[in-house]
Amino acid sequence: MVANLDLVVDGSSIKGLKSGAREIVRHIRPNWKENDLQFKVYTDGITNQLIGVWHEDQNDQILVRVYGNKTELFIDRNLEKKNVQILNKAGCSPPLYASFTNGLSYGFTKGVTTTTATITEDPIWQAVARELAKLHKIEEGDRENPMLFPKMKQFFDLLPSKFEDQSKQKRIEESGYTKDKLAQEIEELESHLTSLKCPVVFSHNDILLGNVIWDAMQQKASFIDYEYGACNYQPYDIANHFNEFAGVDEVDYSRYPSKDFQKSWLRCYLSHYKGISSSAVDAQELEIWYVWVNKFSLASHVFWGVWALLQAYHSSIDFDFIGYGITRLNEYSNKKKEYFHLKC
Known part of the structure; x- marks a missing residue:
């Protein structure tokens, strides 16, 4: 049973996070002694604030986001709450314990987050491909309406015409990514990608390295944070994941996977998605998927x-969102011509 709490947690300070976590624990783990509680503040996310709290066993901790x-x-x-419950039932997500006015509380996923160094290691990448194939087979969501372009346009519509912060506005103008320019690119991208007629499946849509948990003991990869979970074009999840090999804090697109690595990854993924041996994956189908994935990397x-850019306007988190946004858009511009011309 998910508890619905009339509670606002102050995420602006560690003190506020701990206070809120204590209050949530009182409701969902009333047998835990307050004086024995231990906490860990996680800092991987650039959208939300996350704290873990446990009593005796750190692997039994409760996360408060x-x-x-x-x-x-x-x-x-x-x-998002519905997604977590659906995915928990399918064995792809920890349980949801509580929702509160400005967040969620859910179970802990044992393991460590992947990094730019570990995500290409055996057997981690194979486990990620296997887990994504499992997720993509979940029969949920609206397959007639993939989320990619409606959500992208929602972000775009919420962008201010001009930033009040003059330094931010200057950086955007100097980059050339005005709203008019972005509108043109989104329209062209949508026309190009929807013409591919790619399959649509339930997708995570945000498999950055900090959202991939590797459990070495179980040799298992798990995904966390399903706030963007919805039906989407199947190659998008893979493309988005490959883009994240570059990292977030120090973005380096030389880490984007090579064609050989991508094909090995896709062969593994398709074998698990289709329930066939890796040697049975058709070479022509593999080439089609390679083209699809790289084209959808542009959309990512x-x-x-x-x-x-939208976060730069609203977020209170200490992160250079303007710089990150420009970096992503620059990489789109760098690869657009090459990937638009790829043929199956």
Whole structure:
């Protein structure tokens, strides 16, 4: 049973996070002694604030996630709660314990987050491909309406015409990514990608390295944070994941996976998705998927580029969202011609 708490947690300070976590624990773990509680503040996210709390066993900790400022404008929090419950039932997500006014509390996923160094290691990447194939087979959501371009346009519509902060506005103008320019790129990208007629499946849509948990003992990869979970074009999840090999704090696109690595990854993924041996994956189908994924990598750059500019306007988190957004949009511009010309 999920507890619905009339509670606002102060995510602006560690003291506020701990106080809120204590209050939530009183409701969902009343047998835990307050004086024995231990806490860990996680800092991987750039949208929300996250704290873990446990009593005796750190692997039995409860996570409390406080939504970022104004994120309710572009994230459907009721849908996120539904996603967690659906995915938990399918064995793809920890249980949801409670919702509160500005966040969620859910179970801990044992393991460590992947990094730019570990995500290409055996057997981690194979486990990620296997877990994504499992997720994509979940029969949920509206397959007639993939989320990619409606959500991208929602971000775009929420962007201010001009930033009040003059330094931010100057950086955007100097980059050339005005709203008129972005509108043109989104329209062209949508026309190009929807013409591919790619399959649509239930997707995570945000498999950055900090959202991939590797459990070495179980040799298992798990995904966390389903706030963008919805039906989407199947190659998008893979493309978005490959883009994240570059990292977030220090973005380096030389880490984007090579064609050989991508094909090995896709062969593994398709074998698990289709329930066949890796040797049975058709070479022509593999080439089609390679083309699809790289084309959709362009959409990932624009999606998160526009998202980052929106975050720059609303977020209170100490992160250079303008710089990150420009970096993503620059990589889109760098690769657009090459990937638009790829043929199956």
